[in-house]
Amino acid sequence: MKKLLLASTILAGMTTAAFADGHEVKMGVILGFTGPIESLTPDMASAAELAMKETAGKVLDGKTIVAVRADSTCTDAAAATAAAEKLITSDGVVGIMGADCSGVTTAIANNVGVPNGVVMVSPSATSPALTTIEDKGFFFRTAPSDARQGQVLADILKDKGITKVAVTFTNNDYGKGLADSFATAFKAAGGEIAISAAHEDGKADYSAEVGALSAAGAEHLAVFGYVDQGGKGIIQTSLDTGAFDKFILADGMIGESLIKAIGADLNGTIGTLPGSDSAGAAKFKEVATAGGLKKNDGPFMPESYDAAALMILAMQAAGSTDRAAIQGKIMDVANAPGEKILPGELAKALEILKSGGQVDYEGASNVTLTDVGEAAGSYKELEVKDGKFETIKIR
Amino acid sequence: MIDFLNALTLFANFVLIPGLTYGSQLALGALGITLLYGILRFANFAHGDTMAFGTMVTILATWWLQGTGVSIAPLPTALLALPIGVAATAIFALATDRLVYRHYREVKAPPIRLVMASVGVMFVMNGIVRFIIGPNDQSFMDGERFIVKARAFKNATGLNEGLAIKSSQMLTVVMAMVLVALLFWFLNRTRTGKSMRAFSDNEDLALLSGISPQKVVTVTWILAAGLATIAGVLYGLDKSFKPFTYFQLLLPMFAAAIVGGVGHPVGAILGGFVVAFSEVAVTYAYKKFITYLVPVDYAPEGLMQLLSTDYKFAVSFIILVVVLLVRPTGLLKGKVI
Amino acid sequence: MNPSMRALIGFGIMAVLLAGVGHYQSWNVMLAIFNLCLISAVMALGVNIQWGYAGLFNVGIMGFAALGGVAAMLTSRAPVSTAWAAGGSNLLIAGAVTLGVIAAAWQLSKWRGRAWVKTVAMLIVVLGGYVLIRQFYDPAVLAIEADNPAKSGFLGGLGLPIIFSWAVGGVFAAIIAWLIGKVALGLRSDYLAIATLGISEILIAVMKNEDWLTRGVKNVTGLQRPVPYELNLQESPRFIEWVEWFYAGSLAGLEGATRSQMLRELTVEGSSLFVKLCYGGLFLAVLLIVLILCVLALASPWGRMVRAIRDNEVSAAAMGKNVTRRHLQIFVLGSAVVGIAGAMLTTLDGQFTPGTYQPLRYTFLIWVMVIVGGSGNNLGSVLGAFIIWFVWIEAEPAGNWLMGIATASMEEGDWLRRHLLDSAQHMRFLIMGVIMLVVMRFSPGGILPERTARS
Incomplete structure (x- = not known):
């Protein structure tokens, strides 16, 4: 039985590898589609999938990234771990956009993501505790602590x-x-x-x-x-x-x-929002509307788009769909030096990377990652004036 | 004197009016639970989701009406759509009775089997509602939102404290009173109502005297479904509709039914208000209220809050447990179980 | 069909299904599902003790599972000395005062005197006690929670190996169950159901809000493990050697970079499998112990007695059996088993997150397991747990897949298509409800019905 078990493991490993050579590359989108933040997640997932749609057929000589959605439930660490397990070992995803709630995110990172060496980019897990988890450099987040x-x-x-x-x-x-x-x-x-x-x-x-x-x-x-x-x-x-x-x-x-x-x-009303200027955010709204999304400014939608985009660009920069190679390039594409990239310009970014250039992905939420792989955290100070959020200054 | 009025306004604004509204909503839901308990003899765990189902149909009908341009402003359109919601929910409830519960009555299964079946129904309804309308918040209140606005009240009276009365709050209380009056008239004055009460008091005797059990059961389901739908719609108008919230309403409604005395309609109403008021009153911070009433020097330092709002949700259960300990039949003597 | 045959076929089908997952999805997924099946089985056994043996409808499973979780966290976490220094003494005084107030109230309740004097005295003791307790409790909590709130802000635990916590979880659950049982067991079934549902919510509310004890919604993550860490294994030369030896066949034809690449992948996968197998072994051991004890208990005179009580309380009482006592005993035992399972679950997750306890998942799902498997039959509950957890996990991909097929012919931007795809996740609840209702209706004893001497 054990022999059979392990033999099949190898087989499974082979098939995932074979999959990666096709024209489709799978990326996990694990968010709480049921549970307490179920009303936010469909839009977050659509935003992430928008980035994949935008680059369809353009990554690594004609590959398309397809999303495999899985339910983190936001609350049930066991179910979330099981879902992530399936994404990584069965679907053979190259990276994971997610998870959403800090609790399940920690569980997935500790139990599945890091041990299997799969990059996770969370759009919304903002708990300060995630800064210090032992992630071996595989956990990133586009939302600041x-x-x-x-x-x-x-x-x-x-x-x-x-x-x-x-x-x-x-x-x-x-x-x-x-x-x-x-x-x-x-x-x-x-x-x-x-x-x-x-x-x-x-x-x-x-x-x-x-x-x-x-x-x-x-x-x-x-x-x-x-x-x-x-x-x-x-x-x-x-x-x-x-x-x-x-x-x-x-x-x-x-x-x-x-x-x-x-x-x-x-x-x-006074408010704060991660980001340093609204160019990326405004651009994202256009892209989202053009892409036929239901909403164009939900919470964490820009971060979701950026999380997916970062992994796609890192894949191109690495020149392969190897999980470890992607991990090595996330920081490079997220930070300077390089040409600034806003939402809707992913195709351009891919071209630059293909020709050996460098990009500095700004995206919808003005991405800059710190050494530990989380958004650096410059914030916009907002004030509501005449029924609109207006940026007062950057902090 | 002014201070006294201020304190009174403050209390009315934050304790009295919200408590009254919430209490009415709970009472309507608890009435359905208690009726079902009295006649069918089981605690219906699917009641919260029945509320969600009825509200969902009403919302869909409201959208359709709004689409065709029908409006009864300043009243919310949902009132017009309410009969559709009630009818659909009644049909659904009767269908579940036919498909699920009837069998257990026929084989004379112990009540706990029926409770369990209702848990199954709860799962199914939960899925259906989320499947059709989705898990999101839906706000379907239209028409005039306020009867009295806080700021307008302040300006008009010159008091420091404002008083706000939402039209949905007024609507809830008025509707609840009318419904309860109708229900009691039905139970006490009509033939069917009387046979229902007879059935509830002594099933065998009622059967012997020629009461059709099927009719009693059917009417009970229709009443419970109607009450649940109306309670759900009123709650949704006042706050907002969200399937998960409605599922969670199950517990306070149970608490209300039991605290009042299960199987006892008056008890359900009483229980609804007891639960609602204790939730609000126990977690309210009385600092400002007392500050108005006592001389300046004695103004309290702390918040004067009995229990943190974190435990608001737990209040109804604490009451429940205390009642079970001290007087298991409820405040009014309900079914002895 | 004879019952053992049915059990054999049931478990056989389950094994085939799991093997299918292993083959078509991956063995890691299969083991992950399997481990949770084991934990669910222990939990279902606990519920079966209460419902199957004695007919107690406990809908507070979530609360007892969470108590197990608290136990896992408190047992394994190292104590936070700064927090103890900041608020420990006040907290201990508050605890002592609480005990004093309870003792005073207890004595008072036994005192025979005028009713109104007694009531007034009781009110004074309770209210005065409450005020006094808060005099010490409030500053203690403030001080503890202010101690490095972002990273700690709680007292920590005992710092013992986490494996001990499984027993501690059982004890915690048993103590609370005893208290609840004292209050609620005198009532009839429906009330017990509602009371337990409410009490479990209160338990969760306390865990979510008493940060000094549980860290509340800020969660305690990174609990220690009873088994090795994957990353350590991947770096351990010994483990790599072992992998090389085990996979010698598939590595044979390869050389140089390809070989080391392949070896690395195999090591990663092997480490993950190895850790899961370790967990699986531990859980299986617990499950077997609990199962054997349950089987023995049910077959003993004690088992016959509790079933007699369940089937006819009045005649059992007439025969001189103490019904309330037995009920309390069973309630405590069943809850303790659930507590053990709860501690195991938290150990597997590696974190304690009070916000995650939800009645649908931790109470009603377990109930479906028991009903479907066969209430009163220990093996049935185990089988039910396996089947239902499997369906719960696989319902989502299945739902997605079904919706994919159903909507394949629709246009890309069609709102109905998008709606159906977005709603696929909610199929879970629907499927669970339908399974439960169908089994209850057409096979009321479940897949493996209870075996009685008569049949």
């Missing part, structure tokens, strides 16, 4: 002279981690957190949370949540009950859909 964002938010408030805020965060590692790092930075700058209370996503009723938040006596409410989840509910309820009308938003809360849902009451 929340440790930085908390500092940036505190700086902005200090500059504005706001010294007392109420904080509400979505009750997961993203929200809690960000709230912690913000609290530390804000207190160091002499600020006071009147109350810090969690909210659960997907609850629809937030009057109790808003009631408690407003009772603490702060005038500003910092919301660290998701734009079409609990965060929106909190803002809506705050405005409806007159509890708060001045908000401070973190990246998960930035989206046109928020303004569409809430309207003019949001004017004056």
